[in-house]
Amino acid sequence: MVEVNWAELIQKKRAARDALIPEPWRLPTSITSRVSPESTASAFDLLDEAALLTDKEREITEKYDVAGLTAKIASGELSSVEVATAFCKRAAIVHQLTNSLTEIFFDKALERARWLDEYFAKEGKTIGPFHGLPITLKDMLHVKGEYSTLGYVGHLRYPAADETAVIAEILQNAGAVLYCKTNVPQTLFVCESFNNVFGRTLNPYRLCLSPGGSSAGEAAQIGLRGSIIGIGSDIAGSVRVPALCTGLYGFKPTVNRLPWAGQAVLADKGWQGVQPTLGPMAHTPQDLTLFMRTVIQAEPWRRDATALAIPWHEPAKKDKLTIGVWSQDPDFPVFPPVARCIAAAAEKLRAAGHTVKTVQAPPTLRAMKIAMRWFAIDQVNLPLKLAADGGEEPIADLDAMDPRKFLDPDFAPSLAENIAISADIHDYREDWGKIWREAGIDVLLCPASRGSAVPHGEFGPLMYTIPWNLLDVCFPSHPCYLNLLLLLLDSSQEQYHDATIVDGAPTGFQLVGWRFQDEQTLMATEVIAEALKA
């Protein structure tokens, strides 16, 4: 057996990635020397100070949502090359400030943008609704010719992908421009951002804060507008938490509404535990809707058997919603900014004429314990096995999600245990179903976390996001839910240990809709966002 020098491979990988950033887009040492996981600096400030972006580039990357940007391209006011260049450049800068990219393929993006411009010039029309739209991808999504290391040292020996993820193909067919992939934590099973290959991704609001995870790189990039929209994934909160921590809208759709095929593998075939899903992260709820509509209207089930063949249905806009509010689990009390944020939202929604009903939820710990038994039923534990393949120990951040903290001492994986878990999920779902029906609510407004962004490594267990993953299982006979995160800014963050450290970070909450009511929940989110803005 040949001895592998991992440290050397890691260095080569990082150097190769960074070499793909053109010289003129590199930040001076005066800036980069202030970038570290300990720094209290804001990447927004450092980006301003660096002043590498032209006014036009700032306009392109800051002024629009997806509909606005694609409209400018479709009208000919902006070219695909201009847009791709602006976002590649800004993504490179954001990366240097937050360490958020894993793979860079700006050259392919610009080539693609040139082709789109030629098509537009020749045909006088766009090739689809996302013509020229740059989209970032979480590292797990394959792009032909690029790597999907997931930050695993052992994966550094893997060849480049020979396929592109089905969802990315669908977006490309709609006109999207792929230009980079984004960082994740080791195993993806924690709301942090560290792995041994790429290191730690930082929160643009304050570098010493975590951007959340596991879709950490997406959060940092979209948060600081190196990207306008991107794809994360969520098995326990991995879209919603990073959206919360960086002031974004994130959407965890019902499992299998989006196509899953074409990713780096993290579970053995036959895996029966909590089910993951991809989900978009963006700056407005309208962008989430547009993303979901565009992908589903492309009928992904005709390419990928994982996608459920449920057509997109445009719901009628409801001017007056019935909104359940679950303000906290008393055993895991939220911190003052979250409490204020939820109370303020409820008050504003009531004032806007919506019906707001207080809802009592089953204990969150009950969901956590079931979820952890369900994760622990998997004796292969492929995510940690892949780490061990490269000689890696589990990262310290994973401690918070250690199932043993929640399991009975006599827990043992078995068929009987698996059936007992199913039965417990069934009961938990029935309890939620009853609450939901009796309150007659359209959506549930609740915390997404005890606080919001916290210092690196301190996020802790996902008490407020995992219940919804647990309920969104594909067992039959149950209520299930989808989740998304709605942002409210709260300027004074007296959080759990050191209020000054988290001051100025965004705070938000979750909106939860009934399983398969993706369209209606997005509609409700738009209505609620509008009311809160007023």
Place this chain on the structure above:
Amino acid sequence: MVEVNWAELIQKKRAARDALIPEPWRLPTSITSRVSPESTASAFDLLDEAALLTDKEREITEKYDVAGLTAKIASGELSSVEVATAFCKRAAIVHQLTNSLTEIFFDKALERARWLDEYFAKEGKTIGPFHGLPITLKDMLHVKGEYSTLGYVGHLRYPAADETAVIAEILQNAGAVLYCKTNVPQTLFVCESFNNVFGRTLNPYRLCLSPGGSSAGEAAQIGLRGSIIGIGSDIAGSVRVPALCTGLYGFKPTVNRLPWAGQAVLADKGWQGVQPTLGPMAHTPQDLTLFMRTVIQAEPWRRDATALAIPWHEPAKKDKLTIGVWSQDPDFPVFPPVARCIAAAAEKLRAAGHTVKTVQAPPTLRAMKIAMRWFAIDQVNLPLKLAADGGEEPIADLDAMDPRKFLDPDFAPSLAENIAISADIHDYREDWGKIWREAGIDVLLCPASRGSAVPHGEFGPLMYTIPWNLLDVCFPSHPCYLNLLLLLLDSSQEQYHDATIVDGAPTGFQLVGWRFQDEQTLMATEVIAEALKA
């Protein structure tokens, strides 16, 4: 422990049921003496000969489909009482010819019909789209105040149900009139019709033939128009096979499109094997569509957490379909009538301008083996346990579905086996998904069985229906399918052992649509039925 005299309880149960048939509706001994599982008589002929029905009652029960009948009621040309009376009377007669009813509540039906007529007279409108429509229910569906014995001797000690199945409630809210429940085989896990409480249900086309099962009583009643539409259930073919055997249209929707709650229990909580679903049986594909649309538009998920919150979406009618044809598995060749029926349908569809593509399927035995492992993973085997509770042995008919015939000798239920089954299903699904995509088909036309109706106890294993149940699982990441049965009459049945015995019985095939494409598949069925009628 008190000794229970089962024979006496059974006699009492049957007598109590039959006493609910009014004297004037009872058939003379000259007719009933010719009713037995050995008789070659046709119940159609016997019904004619008995001549108990008035011309008006024959018109009401024979002339219409659901839309036609409810239109007559809605226009005031027929009263709900007239309609309920005609169907109660005919159901009583059909029962005496086929032994198809388990519970009779004609009195409640007529009371309800009177109330509906009063409402109509007072309000000048119907209470819903099914105002006055009589609907039969498979015995497992609870109706408050009635029994759900499922033909289990031990259930004779159970009290009457204290709830009504959610689907039945929804139908009642739409105006339906419930009047009786229908017979099933012991355990429901076989395409036959015998249990120790109620005995054997007979095929109206020829009494010595099986009506199929497990929705056997529905098939006999709807087949001979004691009912115009009814609800069966399907875990391995239990809606489709009886529809095939009695010349009906039956629809096995995607699992959990219809609400499941409010039934006699046949599986322990946490059951993870093949998933069952309810499904309508009727005389036209339009009736199936109307049934599905009415139930789903009532938003069953607001009453029952088992129902998926997927709104009904009306598909655009496709004038030209792409139809895959899988004519048979060479290891389980179909009998000449089925082969002729499928060939004739394909030819007619081609002539009508549809694109017909031959499709090669994976071996059916592969699906059967996986399905049987999946059933065998359930060590509780509640269906047989319930039989044993009443001192019953498994009925002989169950031999055909004995999992041991398909299991490896070293099969043992375990968590690892459960995961291996999931993985095998995944692969099987991927194989079908590839076939489906490559052929680009709207629906698949294939056998529902090697033959059609056969003598009692001779149906054998469900080689042609179980693959689709296996694929319609709620694991994520797979193609899944729904099924329905389309009828073609074939007058000369040279079947496997004695052609004369099965001569004149209906023959049919399955149309299979992609999972969750219920609406599109029903639309395609209507288009295909129209083309075949022409």
